[in-house]
Amino acid sequence: DVKVTQSSRYLVKRTGEKVFLECVQDMDHENMFWYRQDPGLGLRLIYFSYDVKMKEKGDIPEGYSVSREKKERFSLILESASTNQTSMYLCASSLGTRMVFDYGYTFGSGTRLTVV
């Protein structure tokens, strides 16, 4: 089974801190994604990457950046954390660069970030 591992399950940070959320997948997937999950809003795409050193903005990229130096690792960076970034952050990966993908996404367990 593909595993997507997020380094922290719970994280508490102070306003203004720089925050790094790490995600590692172990099945050589080309595509990786960061979503945030908020009650009543579902999952919203922050950034995604379809190759090493490549990144694309999702629907809500403001206040975030990403890094993908290695295929298996996709990091989400909050440059200056704010209280409105308190949320559950989900990382996902998927196979292939073709338009049709057969397996959907595999999700990590999530990181619940609280900014105080």
Place this chain on the structure above:
Amino acid sequence: AQSVSQHNHHVILSEAASLELGCNYSYGGTVNLFWYVQYPGQHLQLLLKYFSGDPLVKGIKGFEAEFIKSKFSFNLRKPSVQWSDTAEYFCAVNGYTGFQKLVFGTGTRLLVSP
């Protein structure tokens, strides 16, 4: 832009009741459609998916969904729910825009009472 609407935000059912969760999407081209489930405290898991062919798709745990292209719908069904189906359910769509990028609905919280 693609979007997904899930009209039921909270659903409460008794065990053995039938379930239907609505999902409508907006995208004019070819789509892939998915239902994901998130059990309490667990990560999102794929329930079922539609790419092409038979519009009635069967997934895990007795769930099925029907793609009705003319209605832009992909409703999730289960004839008889169990207490263990208590979870949050998300519909998602990927339109052929060149990148794999799932757009999710806002989710439906299902509570099944024993």
